Amino acid sequence: MTAFLPGRANNPTTASGWFRHDLPAGGNVGPLLLGWCAVAAGIAAGDGRGPWPLALVLAGWGAVLVSVGNVVVGNMVGKDARAGRGAVWVTLAVVLAAGVTMRPRYYAAGGWADVSDALGVAGGLLTAGSILWWLRRVPGDRAGARWLVSPSCFWSVVGLMTGAGIAMILAAPRPRIDVFYLLQVSADGLFAGADMYRQQWAPSHTGYPVNQLFDVYPYLPGTTLVLAPFRLLLTDVRYGLLLASVITAVAIRRIMARNGALGDTGLPPALPLLVLAFPGSMYALQQSWTEPLLTACVSVMVWAVAAGRARWAVVAFAVALASKQHLALLIPVAAFWPAFGPRRTLASVAVAAAAVLPWVAVGPADFWRDAVMTNLRYPVRGDALSVPGVLSHVGVTTGFGPVAAALVLAYWLAWRVRADAAGFCAGAGVVLLTLDVMNKQSYFNHYTLPMALLVTALAAQGERGPTAPAAPVQRNVEKRSSAAPS
Template sequence: MTPQVQARDGRRGAAYVLVVLWLLSFGMLQWSVVRFRVPIVLSLTLACLALALWLARRTVVRLDRWAVVLALVGSAVIVPAVPLFSYVRGAALVAAVGTLVVGALACALLVALRPRLRPYATPAVALVAALAYAATTAIAVIADPAPRIDVWVTLQQSADGILRGENMYAMTWVDSPGIKDAFTYLPWTSVLLAPGRWLAGDVRWMLLVWMLVGVAGVWRLGRGRDGAAYAIALLCLAPGTLTQVDQAWTEPLLFCGLAWWAALVSRGRAWWAVVPLALACASKQHLALLLPLLLLWRPFGVRRTLATGALAGVLILPWFLAGPADFVHDTVTLLVGFHPIRFANTWYLLFLNRYGVTLPFWVTGIVVLGTLAVALLAVSRRQPPLEELLRWLALVLLVANLVNKQAFYNQFWLSAALVALSLAAGDALAPGTTDVRGDDLGTSHGRPRSRRRPTAA
């Protein structure tokens, strides 16, 4: 029989520790583009260790409104105070930064006044945060119509190639400041973002659409309660947001798939959850790291995980068949052998930049696989609720980032997004109700499945 491990009730101070680490991590991440600094690596490592301790102790953390106010006011201070990399300049830069600051402060005020503004405060927080994110994206796209980054160039030109019936893995990119002869993502990154190019001239418009769809997934996951609104505000208004949208980094697309996977699983529609997860897995390679955990988590389980892999494989297959050698080169061998980028804030680059030591590939493999093994054991034995599982997924990705040759703001942002999702999932059950869960809903207690029901008054 699987041992039952009771989650611990966290003290109120744990919420404030989480907020401080959130602000520290995102402040450092905003500063990290494009520079390497040892304090950045150490701060991200501290956040990783704190997440591991959180999982080991199984502390229940719920953000109260004053912790959220602190987080949002902190973001409003960090965004203009910490060096920010962007191709947006002049008045447009002031407008974009000002939008994030005003959005964060407005959300903080709404949260602070929540007792007086019920029932309107919670949806208002989510709406204001989403609108601020959308406005920031619009400013970035209009003010910087051609960012000098290979990500944007390859996404734009691969979208054009799809219309011409060309294989993106056999294309050469014109005027790319970086990679010129490879499409390093899986094909559905381009497919899902191409409509932004076709309809509005820029793939970043579609990244905005998928981010907002992901926000809707968070709202659905959190059942429209405070935790959902808080998670949306923290993520949409996080320091470094302008850089992410300006550079066309694609993690919001993956976030959308994971958010809707979690929302559908939480609603007992785990088979439907296969679809957004498969689309995410067909968009970027490293999500394959998460599938073993889902394989052992009974609410999703073996059959649905295998179905996810099969559907992702079917979605990818046309491009593989069109040019197997090109596909494998672009998505696997090029990345494995790619040179380290010196402003990646990881332990691999710390050893290289500070001591001239190139860590062998097997060291990275041991750390990542060791973390995955610990996570697999914990998930298999505990059969944790969804909120804890999301944090295990975040930890695996975070460790993989910290020991990689290449990991930047966007990869770390996805780990933070999974933590935010876990907060929304954990707050989905309103006070005064009991959550009775069977295997289909994520516990190991073996009780028959039943509906949530109010407790006696």
């Protein structure tokens, strides 16, 4: 079923028609949001480690599968249904408000850490307050109250979270984690003409402050290519990751604006802020985890398709594919999406391959060892936030079979909701969330990418707020080819 926004043309050939609602505009939003909340609580509760938070993550995974699979069928209508949706948004606000109290510092210390905490708490509480005020908005609200759902509030939170991120970087100038060192040193090596797949991250093991990867670059070169300018100009690649998070929030907001979802009948204006103010966001930035690059690429891709900028969309997806290996799992999902389609997907793959090719040509054995075999040979770890990690405590080895079976289910769901931008984002989120749940090593950062995709899916479908009347339902399904004008 496809629901249309009021006041929008019901013409499937228009650009605005790309953001249509294969995910029903009421009944399935609740499970999707609850799934996001459960995953956010799970990764924050144990900093993305340990067995017991997996129960929350599995509950969130199940809720997302229910939502995307249309197991809950039909739109909520009437006062009780609106109240039910309202309870979901309240739950989201509570998760955000509670999340600001969980601020692990690890390698951060001093006054800058205090500044980061203060700004992050303010940003998180303001985001939660904006959602709650949007939920109960009534005509004639005072100007101060209306400010909570205004663009000024959105940009204020962006400013607060940006300030919190800068302060966190200053508070932890040298976090003891291999990702930080391999990104910093590989960026230096890029300017010196060194091959990142042949570098080591310290002169010797003795001087290396972490007991982790020492001479292995486990990513694709796009990660360092994008972050190297921030190392050169600002001395720290994490400024690039912070900017990528801001770009993601802005892109999601623009998706909502194009979809007519920022007005009185739209989604809460604070929705895009979830990619900045989720519980533990500053912890993720401190650790230099690279998922913000990927979320920025995918959100810009979705916005570019809506804006008719096909080349931007192709390049954005190509950058994601050239940055981290597991993004290749989204190639079929992108090809499923009629507005992007096989032709543009192949173009993105070609651009990504061209970006990676120089390193393959110069040192094929080094590239194969670092970028391929290192990831395949990772052992199952007991502190992983995944099913294999928990089962390893009782001596059970799952092997690849359950992962393959779960991914088949995820791809089937992605195929079912493939018709529009919301379906693409939801399908991509399901595929990557399923991988994380079933993978050998999954931690806090791995889950933040599917969480961002779920937020983008909500923004793209433009579900109306709790006081809006039910939208007319159309049974026609959008059919577009990859050759359609973008």
